[in-house]
Amino acid sequence: MTTFAELGIDQDIVDALASKGITEAFPIQEQTIPLGLPGQDIIGQAKTGTGKTFGFGIPVVQRLGLDPEPGVKALIVVPTRELAVQVYEDMDMLTSNRSTSVVAIYGGKAYEGQIDQLKAGAQIVVGTPGRLIDLANQRLLDLSHATEVVLDEADKMLDLGFLADIEKIFSKVPAVRHTQLFSATMPGPIVALARRFMSNPIHMRANDPDEGLTQANIKHLVYRAHSLDKDEVIARILQSEGREKAVIFTRTKRAAQKLVDELGDRGFNAAAVHGDMSQEARERSMAAFKAGKKDVLIATDVAARGIDVNDVTHVINHTIPDDEKTYLHRAGRTGRAGRTGIAVTFVDWDDVHKWALINRALEFGQPEPTETYSSSPHLYTDLNIPEGTKGRLVTAPKAVAPRAEKKSEGQDAEGTRAPRRRRRGGGSSSSESTAPAGDATPRDEGGAGTHDGAGKEHHDGNAAPRRRRRRRGSGSSGTPTAPVA
Structure with missing residues (x-):
């Protein structure tokens, strides 16, 4: 040269x-x-x-x-x-x-x-x-x-x-x-x-005469994959032997952010670049990817022309691009500066016709994508994925169901002591109702009255007496009334 x-x-x-x-x-x-x-x-x-x-x-x-x-x-x-x-x-x-x-x-x-x-x-x-x-x-x-x-x-x-x-x-x-x-x-x-x-x-x-329309140093793999299985397939591809940096393209901004969150939960070091992010956030993600702090970049096509990183070994099309030109520019993020690369494209069942047009334009000779699942043996052999690989890194934190914090009896969520409520025997919610309007059951000043005055039965509760005290304080006549249902 x-x-x-x-x-x-x-x-x-x-x-x-x-x-x-x-x-x-x-x-x-x-x-x-x-x-x-x-x-x-x-x-x-x-x-x-x-x-x-x-x-x-x-x-x-x-x-x-x-x-x-x-x-x-x-x-x-x-x-x-x-x-x-x-x-x-x-x-x-x-x-x-x-x-x-x-x-x-x-x-x-x-x-x-x-x-x-x-x-x-x-x-x-x-x-x-x-x-x-x-x-x-x-x-x-x-x-x-x-x-x-x-x-x-x-x-x-x-x-x-x-x-x-x-x-x-x-x-x-x-x-x-x-x-x-x-x-x-x-x-x-x-x-x-x-x-x-x-x-x-x-x-x-x-152009080298033997390259055709696509770069000869890029291996192109096209799979017909189910949308519910894509994340698992991608997670296994990201564990391929020899994989360095990877770029994953999605069709929408929402899909990009969702995939970032999913891969992060699975233990992968992923960043995103899409239109819902501020320019500063996009530049930080791109800088982290170039510096190697992140080794997976999920992007919409807005970033396809700005990713110039020589050590990108894998490009994954989470959704099929709209045309052959977009496909070429996506795939061109790998195999740069004379290196080799792999481009994997997922084709949904509804997008098979779109792939047929791209296949014809780029002369791939593969009109029918291979039906592929995360457990398909050819996925492992095509991409050199170690046998037994699953879609979650060993070091990934396992999701733990949140446990309600145990509170001491009588405390609310803020840690302050809540008024003690006492129920009548049986604990039925229906037994917690207050006395009817004509009930003349005597109550002490603290609202701790009982039905027979002996103090052996359960108390009626504090709600009614407290309301009565508030009424007195606000100038009420003091006549006891039942709480409004």
């Missing part, structure tokens, strides 16, 4: 890459960097996880120079917040030996910090369309000198309906600029977009 030093890259950038153990270029980087450095417009197409960020990022950093003037000179537009954070981290690393400053602009976080970085003179902006347009309309973001423009994951931006926003952004950047467009897939609308906003672009496609 070609090293970065052989591609004509400045030594300080080569050193920054080497400090992270990155010395050799991937095919897409090898093809696009020599064209991007002199300013050629590029359409870069490669499967996810093959190094597209450095493919456009290195030319951007090098073309700005060692000490660019303050102000936005480069704009990188991405579709999701998670991807904005990921690209920002990569660009920040590339500029670590330069004075160039990078800022991430995206929603879900306070404006103040982002605005302060812009006012401080950040030269490279990585952002999502909505927040970029918002700040530009407030005249807090000046794009009139952004001569380097990159659209990353352009197909996803079209899927999310950002075409109108992209047009607004291009209306704010200089007409003469260096434009790069990168995407994993290249549908017709992307080609039309390139024709409108790029100048004689060269289309570079980095």
